[in-house]
Amino acid sequence: MRVLLLGAGGYIGRRVADRLLQDRDLQVTVLGRRDAADIRFDLAAGSPGALARFLDAVAPQVVINCAGATYGTPRTLVRANALAVATVCEAIRRSREPARLVHLGSAAEYGPVPFGVPVAETTEPRPVGPYGVSKLAGAELVLASGLDAAVLRVFDVVGPGAPAASLFGRLAEGLRRALEQQEPLVRMPDLSAFRDFVDVRDVARAVRAAAVSAATGVINIGTGHAVRAREAADLLVRVSGFDGPLTEELRPPALVPAQAAADPATRAMTNLTSAPPAAPALPPVEPVPWRQADVRTARERLGWRAHTPLEESLGDVWLETACRV
Structure with a gap:
């Protein structure tokens, strides 16, 4: 099977690239902005016609869209998460043999949901903040495209390679700094939110399963279990060997236009230690104290379920951080 x-x-x-390249039944071509890509193309700036010509040259049977932006200005997020998706959909429609499309969405598309209730795909999306809104716009474009398409709404991703600005990427770096500089404690903001943490390698397996399946529509990708962010942070502290306290410090909430404090889990990505954070502050969103996936659709239609324990995911985050030169 040819995959773009x-x-x-x-x-x-x-x-996802690592997982696909392990499969001898798949012929993978990478399209992107970086030099390492097989085809150099900027989805946010290129035209659907130009992309369609590349599609005709490669003739993929499946297009997998992992492109997008998590941080940035509203304009950046809209260009990366909505405009680029519109380009992909239109290019596939114009190509000689329209491919199946697997698009990575986000649980942020759902927004606030009732506490304690797993979020099903039938839940009405009510995203808050530019990121969730831009991701929902992209997902809706895919769903309305008329293509053979699946949208994987991925919940809170953890595991090796975690970005420096993410919750566990920053916490791991803060712990390493505390150990190296013999700091007595690590400070963090409010970690009271519950999240469904799913390992990035399990997500890659889900993408591969969706690519070779006939499933369409929205499919949640998560573990089906919610964990308080504080408990997850404590796991990372223990595996690091840091024996000082992890102190939560509540800060005045940032506001989005019109209202609302930053999401607790997002606030946890800033100011992790007493030293000023090296990464830029993340855009604030309204509070989302609870997020847990209903994963029955993924099990029934993809034959997929998460396998990697959270302890293993966080252990690999720490191992990578501790070994970084």
């Missing part, structure tokens, strides 16, 4: 992979340079995309 978009966004192979990102956190999830790198793991």
Whole structure:
């Protein structure tokens, strides 16, 4: 099967590329902005006609879209998460043999949901903040495209390669700094939110399963279990060997236009230690205290379920951080 992979340079995309390249039944071509890509193309700036010509040359049977932006201005997010998706959909429609499309969405598309209730694919999306809104716009474009397409709404991804600006990427770096500089404690903001943490390698397996399946529509990708962010952070602290306290410090909430404080899990990505954070602050969104996937659709239609324990995911985050030169 010929596969065209978009966004192979990102956190999830790198793991998807690794997984696909292990499969001898798949012939993988990578399209992206980086020099390592087989085809150089900027989805946010290129035209559907130009992309369609590349599709005709490669003749993929499946296009996997892992491209997009998590951080940035609203304009950046819209261009990467909505405009680029429109380009992909239109290019596939114009190509001589329209391919199946597997698009990576985000649980942020759902927005706030009732506490304690697993989020099913039938839940009405009510995203808050530019990121969730831009991702929902992209997903809706895929669903309305008329293509043979599946949207994987991926929940909170953890594991090796975690970006420096992510919750566990920053925490791991803060712990390493505390150990090296003998700091007595690590400070973090509120970690009261519950999240469904799914390993990036399990996500890659889900993408591969979706690519070779006939499943269409929205499919949640998560573990089906919610964990308080504080408990997950404590796991990473223990595996690091840091024996000082992990102190939560509540800060005045940032506001989005019109209202609302930053999401607790997103706030946890900033100011992890007493030293000023090296990564830029993330855009604030309204509070989302609970997020847990209903994963029955993934099990029934993809034959997929998460296998990697959270302890293993966080252990690999720490191992990677501790070994970084």
